[in-house]
Amino acid sequence: MTSADLLEAWGNHLRDGRRRSHHTVRAYLAAADRLLSAVRIEGWEQAADIDGQTIRRQLALRRSQGLSNASAARELSALKGFVAFARSQTGRDAVAPRLRGPRIKKGLPRPVTPDEAVNLAEMVGGSASDDWIGARDRAVLILMYGAGLRIAEALSLTGADLPLGETLRVTGKGGKQRVVPLIPIVRASVEDYLSRCPWPVTKTVPVFRGAKGGPLGQGMVQKAMARARIALGLPATATPHALRHSFATHLLGAGADLRSLQELLGHASLGSTQIYTRVDAATLLDTYRSAHPRGR
Template identity: 75%
Template structure:
C-alpha cells in the first residue's frame, strides 16, 4: 500500500460513503495528506496506531505555520476522523484518538458570514451519525439562510413539497402564506436529503425526519448548530434563527428594498422589517469612517 492508496480510500469514504460536500472532501483530504507527509505512514495499521500525542505534534507544527484556533479545531476534527477510518479498516474499534481541541475565545457578536454558514453546514454534516442525517441538517440550514425561513417553517414542510421547484409556498405565523424563491443550492440540498432519507416521505407526513422516523424537532437542529459554532469559534448569537437574520441583512446590504424583504420574510408590518436597517447601519458606519476625509485627520 502507498500514501496515494490511503488518500484515495479516505477520499472515497468521504465522497461516496459519507456523501460529504466537495469543500469538506478537499479540506479533509489536505489534512490527511499533511499528516502522512509528516509521519511517513503508508498503511492502515500504522495510521490506526496513532494516538492523541501524535496528533498533538502534528497540530503544533500547523500552529507554528500560523493556523488560527478555529482552523486548528477543524483540522483536528479531520485528523481524528482519518485515524478512526483507518481503525475501522483494520478491524479495530473505530473510536478516534482522545484529544481536546484548542480553547476558543468568545468573540463579539457579529453577523454570520456566508463562509461561516458553509463551514457550519459542513461541520454538522461531518459530525452526523449517518450520512442521511447530515444531508437533512444541511438542507434545513440552507432553507433558513438561503430562503429566510424560520426554523419552525422549515420543519413544517411536508412530503408534498417534493420535488423542490424554483419557488416554495410557506405557511408562517398566523397561518399567513407566502411564496419564497429557492436557490439551486437549496433545491439540491433538499433533493439530496430526500434521496437518502430511509423513511417514506408521504405527502401528508413531515419532510424532515428524526433518527427514528418521527418529525425532526427544533432542539436537534439547535444542538447541532451549537456544537458547530463552538468548533468554529463563533459567538453564542450564531443560532439557527440568526441564519434568517443573516439572510435579511445580506439581502439588504446587496440593495434589496424593504417592501420586497418584508414579503420574503413574511412580516405582517414593515416595522418588523425595518430592524434590519439598524443591523446594516454598522456596516455603513464602517464605510463612512474609512472613506470620509474628516475621519482621517
Template identity: 80%
Template sequence: MSKADLLEKWGDHLRNARRRSPHTVRAYLATAGRLIDANQLETWAEVAALDAAALRRQLALRRADGLANTSAARELSALKTFIAFARGQTGGDTTAPRLRGPRIKKGLPRPVTPDEAVNLAELVGGNAAEDWIGERDRAVLLLMYGAGLRIAEALSLTGGDLPLGETLTVTGKGGKQRVVPLIPLVRDGVAAYARRCPWPLTKDAPLFRGAKGGPLGQGMVQKAMASARVALGLPATATPHALRHSFATHLLSAGADLRSLQELLGHASLGSTQIYTRVDAATMLDTYRKAHPRGR
C-alpha cells in the first residue's frame, strides 16, 4: 500500500463519514502526509503501531520548522485522529495515543475568531465517539456562533423545526420570540445531524438527543467544547456561550447597528447589547497596539 492509498482512504473517511469541511480535510491530509513521510509508513498496521513517543518526535520536527504552540496543538489533535482511524482499520482499539499538547500562553480574554469558531465545531465533531454524536455537537455549536443562539435555545429546538429554512423563530428568555437568519453553514450542519441521528425526530420531540435518546443536556456540550478548546490552545473563556458573544462582536465589527443586534440576540434592553461596543473597542485597541509602530 502506498502513501497515496493511505491518504485517499483517510480523505474519503473525513469527507464522507465525518463530513468535514474542505479546509479541515486539506489540513488533516497534509498532517498525515508529513507523518507518513517522516516514519516511512506503508501500511495501516504501521500507522496503528505509532505511540506517544512517535507523536512527540513528529511534533519536535514540526517545532523545528517554526510551528507555534497553537498550531502544534491543532496538529497533535489531527495526528491522534489519524492514528485512531488506522487502528480501526486493523481491527484494533480505536483509542489514540495519550500525549498532552504543548502549553499555551494565556492571553487576554477575547472573542474567538470566525476561523476558531468553525475549527472548534469541526474538532468537537471529529472527537466524538460516534459519527452522529459528532454531527450533533457540531450542529449545536454552529447554531450558537452562526445564529447567536443561547445554548438553552439551541437545545430547546424540536423535530418540528426541521427542515431549517433561511430564518428560524426562537423562543428566548421570558418566552420572548425573535426571528434569526440562518446561513448555509448552519443549515447544512443541522441537516447533516438530522440525517444521521438514530432517534426519530418527531414534531414534538427534542431535536438534539443524548446518546440514549433523551434530551441533550448542556453539560455534554460544555464538556465537548472544553476538550476541543484545550486541543486548539484557546483560553478558558472560549466556552459555548462565548460563541454567542463572538457572533455579536463580529456583526458589530461588520457594521451592524445596536438595535438590530439587540433583536438578533433577544436582549430585553439595549443596555445588555451595549456591552459589545466596549468589547469591540477593546479588540480594536489591542490590534492597534500590536500592529501600529507607535501603538506601544
C-alpha cells in the first residue's frame, strides 16, 4: 500500500466519518503527507507503529522552519489523529501517542457594535456591482449576525431549507445539529435576495449563488466585507466571523445565560462559550474608561 493510498483513506475518514471542513482536511492531509515522506511508511502496520518520539522529531523539524505555536498544535493534532486512525485499521485500539502540545494563548474575540454590524451589511449591499449580488451579500451578513452562524453554515443553506420559518436547523462542526431562531430582519433579508436572484433555487442547490450560478465561496463574502470595513474605517478584526462573535456578545450583554448561548452557537463544550463572559467584561471596561471622568 502506497502513501497515496493511506492519505486517501485518511482523507475519506476525515470528510465522511468525522465531517471535517475542507480546510481542516487539507491541513491534516498535508501534515500526514509530510510525516509519511519523512519516515517512508508503506502500510497501515508501519503507520500504526509510529511513536511519540517520531512525532516529536517531526514537530521539532517543523518548528525549526518557523512554525507558530498555533500551527504546531494543529499539526500535532493531525499527526496524533492519523496514527490513531492507522491503529484502528490494524485492529488495535484507536489510541494516539500521548504528547502535550504547545501552550496557546487565546485572544479575546473582537465583536463589532450592533450599529457597525448593520452598517457593514448595508455598505456591502449598496456597493456591489449588481443589485442581486448586493442583496445576496447583505443577506449572508445579516444571517451571520442575526442567527450567530459560522460563514460555512450560512453558505450551506439549500433550497430544502426554504421558505425560512421562525427557526432554522443548522448542521455545524462535527455534524452537530442545533436549532436557531430567525428574527424578522433575517428572514426579510434572505427573501429580498431570493426575489432578485437570477438563478433558480431548487431543493438540492445552495441558496447563495456566485455570479455564474455556482455555490458562493467564502472568499467572496470575506472580500466584500473587507471593502466595506475599509470604507467605514473599521479595524481589520471586523471580519465575517466577528459577526458571530457580536451575536454572542450582544446576547450575553442582554441577559442570555451561558447554557442557552452554548446551544445557539453549537459549541460542544461550555468552556468554548465562557470566553464571551470575558469579552463582555472587556467591553464594559472600555465603556467605563471612555465615559467616566476619571476613567482615563
